Amino acid sequence: MSTNSLEALDSADALAPLRAQFDLPAGVTYLDGNSLGALPRAVREALNQTVDTEWGSDLIASWNKHRWIDLPVTVGEAIAPLVGAAPGQLVCCDSISVNLFKLLATALALRPGRRVILSQGDNFPTDLYMAQGLESLLGQQRCELRTASSDGLLEALDSDVAVMMLTEVNFRTGEKHDMRALTQAAHDAGALVLWDLAHSAGAMPVALDACNVDMAVGCGYKFFNGGPGAPAFLYLAKRHQNAVQQPLTGWMGHRNGFEFSPQYTPGVGVSQYLGGTPGVLGMRALQAALSLFESVSMSAVRDKSLALTETFMARVAEQPSLVAFKCLTPVSPEQRGSQVSLAHPEAFAISQALIDRGIIVDFRAPDIVRFGFAPLYNRFADVAKAVSVLEDVMESRHYEDPKYQVRAKVT
Numbered sequence: 165m166s167t168n169s170l171e172a173l174d175s176a177d178a179l180a181p182l183r184a185q186f187d188l189p190a191g192v193t194y195l196d197g198n199s200l201g202a203l204p205r206a207v208r209e210a211l212n213q214t215v216d217t218e219w220g221s222d223l224i225a226s227w228n229k230h231r232w233i234d235l236p237v238t239v240g241e242a243i244a245p246l247v248g249a250a251p252g253q254l255v256c257c258d259s260i261s262v263n264l265f266k267l268l269a270t271a272l273a274l275r276p277g278r279r280v281i282l283s284q285g286d287n288f289p290t291d292l293y294m295a296q297g298l299e300s301l302l303g304q305q306r307c308e309l310r311t312a313s314s315d316g317l318l319e320a321l322d323s324d325v326a327v328m329m330l331t332e333v334n335f336r337t338g339e340k341h342d343m344r345a346l347t348q349a350a351h352d353a354g355a356l357v358l359w360d361l362a363h364s365a366g367a368m369p370v371a372l373d374a375c376n377v378d379m380a381v382g383c384g385y386k387f388f389n390g391g392p393g394a395p396a397f398l399y400l401a402k403r404h405q406n407a408v409q410q411p412l413t414g415w416m417g418h419r420n421g422f423e424f425s426p427q428y429t430p431g432v433g434v435s436q437y438l439g440g441t442p443g444v445l446g447m448r449a450l451q452a453a454l455s456l457f458e459s460v461s462m463s464a465v466r467d468k469s470l471a472l473t474e475t476f477m478a479r480v481a482e483q484p485s486l487v488a489f490k491c492l493t494p495v496s497p498e499q500r501g502s503q504v505s506l507a508h509p510e511a512f513a514i515s516q517a518l519i520d521r522g523i524i525v526d527f528r529a530p531d532i533v534r535f536g537f538a539p540l541y542n543r544f545a546d547v548a549k550a551v552s553v554l555e556d557v558m559e560s561r562h563y564e565d566p567k568y569q570v571r572a573k574v575t
């Protein structure tokens with residue numbers, strides 16, 4: 165595909181005007197929105213307003229006057245339609261890790277007599293770590309993490325499994341699971357499902373209710389563009405609410421925290437899953453970032469995401485200088501998310517050389533360069549630029565410069 169035809173794709177792109185609503189530095193091609201989304205201009209305005217008018221002028225009265233106290237629910241309800249959830253099932257709070265802990269404990273309590281958390285061995289590590297933490301807290305008689313490969317999940321779904329915890333889109337490979345089929349398989353085996361939507365929410369339609377999902381978590385800082393450390397979200401289907409008590413019994417999850425009763429009484433519905441005081445600035449930033457989704461359909465977002473990744477993969481495949489890369493991301497559209505992962509033995513140095521030339525990607529050990537495509541602000545021109553700079557880095561062998569071996573703490 166020629167650069168001209170990519171320009172035509174940008175001209176025909178109905179989502180293209182959204183890019184102007186982001187602050188993107190000049191000369192940078194940002195392909196890391198699958199790790200940290202770019203800054204929406206609306207976020208800067210919302211934060212200024214919250215700091216100056218709300219906190220700065222109205223001080224503590226803002227909890228009522230500006231409804232700070234309701235933000236975990238208000239922002240949760242703004243996320244709900246974007247992941248296919250009817251109202252009353254989603255709250256915005258904490259991090260994915262903490263929300264996983266609360267929901268895994270809930271799942272074990274909802275399935276007494278079953279003790280296994282089944283997950284994928286190459287799931288994002290924090291998902292596995294939280295299950296390991298619960299395992300050591302409760303003891304293996306009551307909780308045991310079992311892992312399987314993607315292909316081995318169905319076989320591992322036996323009558324000991326209380327919950328199958330999966331990430332819809334794999335952070336390393338970009339491979340996407342079939343949420344509907346796997347949820348059905350878990351239910352057929354008598355287990356619950358807990359989906360991590362970190363790499364799907366905001367990048368594609370998700371149908372939590374329609375797929376009969378039991379539980380889900382997701383983050384605010386990737387495709388929702390809520391900013392570094394943005395609060396996460398948690399979904400618990402109505403049918404499971406208040407059947408058991410979650411373990412992190414903080415006062416914001418109390419039925420009436422401002423009674424200051426010494427006795428914990430769980431809140432009604434999903435609000436029970438709130439714990440401590442919400443970070444208001446982070447909530448306001450995410451709320452403003454979510455407003456960008458009001459004018460777009462998630463199916464249009466998905467169509468553009470697939471077109472961007474497909475164009476990128478096709479261009480990489482046709483360049484002789486890029487034959488040493490192995491594409492780990494499935495070609496089939498139903499099987500991939502919004503990133504393309506290329507494996508190469510020199511992946512780290514290559515990622516650094518790309519970043520040095522303004523193509524912001526990231527590296528995942530041991531050998532993956534990830535190219536994340538955020539449909540709200542990435543263009544087909546970004547695809548062309550990334551491929552041409554990658555060709556240049558490979559042909560010139562500039563990545564062999566020893567300066568590209570220096571590793572920072574965060575990659």
Ligand SMILES: Cc1ncc(COP(=O)(O)O)c(C=O)c1O
Pocket residue numbers: 259260261262288290291331335360362363383396
């Ligand atoms: C799939 C997945 N789950 C969880 C996390 C981390 O979640 P948190 O830092 O919000 O706990 C990430 C990325 O950071 C992720 O990619």
Ligand SMILES: Nc1c(O)cccc1C(=O)C[C@H](N)C(=O)O
Pocket residue numbers: 198199200335362393574
């Ligand atoms: N959450 C992150 C952070 O606090 C610092 C750096 C990166 C991240 C990430 O989100 C990593 C990401 N989940 C990944 O897919 O690798």
